[in-house]
Amino acid sequence: MSDFAPTIHDYPNFDPRSDAEALRKAMKGLGTDEKTIVNVLGKRSNKQRQQIIVQYKMLYGKDLINDLKGELSGKFEAVIIALLVPTYEYDARLLRGSIRGLGTDEDLLIEILSSRSPSDIRQIKQVYQQLFKKDLEKDIINDTSGHFQRLLVSLSTGMRDEGNNIDPSLAKRDAEALLKAGVKKWGTDESAFNAILASRNFNQLRATMDEYRKISGHTLEQAIRSEMSGDLANAMTAVAKCAQYRPAYFAERLYNSMKGIGTNDDMLIRIVVTRCEVDMQNIKSEFQRLYGKSLESFISGDCSGDYKRVLIALVQGNF
Structure with a gap:
């Protein structure tokens, strides 16, 4: 990678x-x-x-x-x-905004908690506490429920393995456990999915997903969609996509923010601002590969004026 x-x-x-x-x-x-x-x-x-x-x-x-x-x-x-806005403060404010008031922006919660590194999440939690005098985990518990809540809490600990090592035997055991917990079980053992998806490093998860495809004949994302629904399915799928290749996940998110009638400006701004100093070059390449058009041309066709100019400046870079 x-x-x-x-x-x-x-x-x-x-x-x-x-x-x-x-x-x-x-x-x-x-x-x-x-x-x-x-x-x-x-x-x-x-x-x-x-x-x-x-x-x-x-x-x-x-x-x-x-x-x-x-x-x-x-x-x-x-x-x-x-x-x-400082980087970690920006994410903390986004999370707070997704929780407070009427309704919850589950989509935003999923995006941030599934895509940030464990060390980033720990920093975000600390800033969240400093800014709002509240505990992020408690706010998530108060605002969500069920297996979706449990997955978000697991992700919000920031305790995912941060290493890059791959254990092939563990990948096989995890793949078998996921198959047993899903399509081979009457009902679904969501906790088994939670434990593996929230704790393994992304390299290890990629190896597990490769093993899962070999033994099942379908992808883990397909299994999640067939076994689960709603916010839980969206969150599990987001983790799997980020583990597979985070820039592809964000390229898809950017495309979805601009396709069809109208633009999801909040999502577009959020992704460009938060990824331009991380992996925007990779996202641009994935966007071109997936959709046959450059990200810049998509923004040019979907936005206007000074708003468009600043987004394109961030996407093109300051080389």
Whole structure:
């Protein structure tokens, strides 16, 4: 499996003071220079954007995020503000937003908890506690139920094996256990699926899925869809897809955010912002392979104006 490659790196010859001054100039006077805002914030890493925020406050005694909120609006404002939130805080706020209030955004909970590394999840939980004075696991328990709840709780521990080793004999035993717990059982033993999918490292899970296909004649994803339904099936499938190849999972998510009538702007912004410093190069390659079009061309056809320009800047990168 090839190494993951981001599109946004630390910008070379970075000067936070110069960037802060450019942003201030872009917001002074009549009108706003959106192009400068895109060129600065769309080409800096999150770590560098945090330094720009500090410089801006030091130079002008004002909060950059508040100033930008006063100048921008709509989807362009949403993506620019998202870029300025520290990485783990951004995920913590997304999780909190998916839980609080009426209804639960199960889709968002699944996406984050199934795709983040165990160490990332532990950092997110810590920030969640600091920001909201609440425990993420308790919030999940209060807002979900059944086997879906149990899987989310298992994922939220951040205790998945973080190694890269593969034990072929374990892969065979796990594949047999999954087959016995699913299609060979009257009813389904969801706990067996939970225990394996939530604890094995992704390399090990890939080996297990290969073994499962050999002994069953179908994929583990097909088994999950035939044995389970609703949020639990979606969550189990998401874990399996992320284990198979995370960039392909996100390429599919991006496609689903833009296909058909209307765009799921929240999903599109969330994925581009959170993956541009992780594996966006790989996602772009998978998008092209799966759908026969570049991600940039898809965004160009589905979005407009400054919103589109900042998304494309993040997808193309700052090389």
